[in-house]
Amino acid sequence: MELTEEQEMIRDTVREIAREQIEPRAEEIDINSRFPKETFETLHELGLMGVPFPEAYGGADADTVTLALVVEEIAKVCGSTALGLAAHTSLCCWPVFAFGSDEQKKQYLPGLLSGGQFGALAITEPQAGSDVGALKTTAVVSGDDYVINGTKAFITNAGVASVCIVATVTDPEKGKQGMTNFIVPTDAPGFALGSVDEKLGMRGSDWAEVVLTDCRVPAANRLGNEGDGFEQLMAILDGGRIGIAALALGIAEGALEKTTAYAQERKQFGRPITSFQATKMKLAQMATDIEAARHLLFNAARRKDAGQPFAVEASMAKLFASEAAVRACKEAIQIYGGNGYSREYPVERYYRDAKLCTIGEGTSEIQRIIIARHILQS
Numbered sequence: 621m622e623l624t625e626e627q628e629m630i631r632d633t634v635r636e637i638a639r640e641q642i643e644p645r646a647e648e649i650d651i652n653s654r655f656p657k658e659t660f661e662t663l664h665e666l667g668l669m670g671v672p673f674p675e676a677y678g679g680a681d682a683d684t685v686t687l688a689l690v691v692e693e694i695a696k697v698c699g700s701t702a703l704g705l706a707a708h709t710s711l712c713c714w715p716v717f718a719f720g721s722d723e724q725k726k727q728y729l730p731g732l733l734s735g736g737q738f739g740a741l742a743i744t745e746p747q748a749g750s751d752v753g754a755l756k757t758t759a760v761v762s763g764d765d766y767v768i769n770g771t772k773a774f775i776t777n778a779g780v781a782s783v784c785i786v787a788t789v790t791d792p793e794k795g796k797q798g799m800t801n802f803i804v805p806t807d808a809p810g811f812a813l814g815s816v817d818e819k820l821g822m823r824g825s826d827w828a829e830v831v832l833t834d835c836r837v838p839a840a841n842r843l844g845n846e847g848d849g850f851e852q853l854m855a856i857l858d859g860g861r862i863g864i865a866a867l868a869l870g871i872a873e874g875a876l877e878k879t880t881a882y883a884q885e886r887k888q889f890g891r892p893i894t895s896f897q898a899t900k901m902k903l904a905q906m907a908t909d910i911e912a913a914r915h916l917l918f919n920a921a922r923r924k925d926a927g928q929p930f931a932v933e934a935s936m937a938k939l940f941a942s943e944a945a946v947r948a949c950k951e952a953i954q955i956y957g958g959n960g961y962s963r964e965y966p967v968e969r970y971y972r973d974a975k976l977c978t979i980g981e982g983t984s985e986i987q988r989i990i991i992a993r994h995i996l997q998s
């Protein structure tokens with residue numbers, strides 16, 4: 621678990637930014653459901669929107685472990701901001717870098733990594749969530765272009781993105797083998813935002829429905845070959861689960877930090893509540909879950925950086941960290957008592973934010989299926 625000197629430096633820098641600039645806005649953006657563009661301007665300026673990508677494209681030339689550290693530190697104070705960063709990096713920038721042509725990388729990555737632009741990934745549809753193979757959005761060849769039609773739901777960063785990776789079906793008869801992904805500029809004719817639902821948590825992150833109506837994109841915007849889409853999406857989600865695990869870990873750590881400080885000051889029956897065994901047991905379990913989640917997360921991140929298989933490890937990390945975060949935040953509220961149920965204290969926000977981690981990038985149930993399949997095939 622030793623970090624390099626560079627990783628420690630970046631972690632400490634982000635920790636300072638999170639405490640001084642991001643945390644003071646966390647409550648306000650949650651209450652107003654406001655995407656904090658000013659925060660992301662700072663992150664862009666510091667090179668934190670392209671952590672694991674080469675400098676040649678505007679990245680920081682770091683690695684997955686470093687990205688996990690960045691997301692974790694931000695999530696300790698604001699889950700919404702950490703989610704926006706994780707989705708931008710893992711779900712849009714990484715597929716362009718991993719599957720894009722040289723021309724696509726040169727065209728899109730500099731703006732996304734250091735040019736102040738945002739990215740999104742549009743997979744989920746009203747009738748296709750966990751079942752990615754049930755997508756209905758189509759892409760049909762028309763001359764030198766493709767014409768895309770369909771509706772996407774719950775798309776993080778949709779309202780602020782300049783580039784969106786869109787999952788489509790190019791050959792319905794081939795099922796999953798007939799899926800193809802496209803790089804779609806959000807100013808393309810036929811690309812529009814639909815409804816924007818009120819969220820339980822992560823209210824400071826941007827999300828919206830995406831409606832594609834005869835949206836025409838050049839064939840040059842196809843990501844890889846026709847039929848590559850499903851395998852690409854599985855790889856994208858594997859990496860994305862590392863980001864969600866880091867997000868969940870940070871939320872849990874933030875909840876523990878806030879709760880420990882509160883419990884040491886809060887008195888009942890004439891003494892701090894940390895003197896009661898029930899409080900100690902809750903804090904101990906929270907800390908143990910967090911440590912276990914940290915090991916699972918960085919094991920998956922290191923395997924990815926080493927070029928080793930990491931899909932199952934990412935699922936384990938995402939599953940455990942997300943559920944541990946919900947447990948930790950639930951116990952935090954219990955320790956706070958009535959104050960924990962009030963917006964005056966941050967742990968109710970942490971609790972609401974944590975829940976999304978058990979749903980996004982594949983539900984907990986899907987992660988258990990992935991892990992079980994690996995066990996039964998080994």
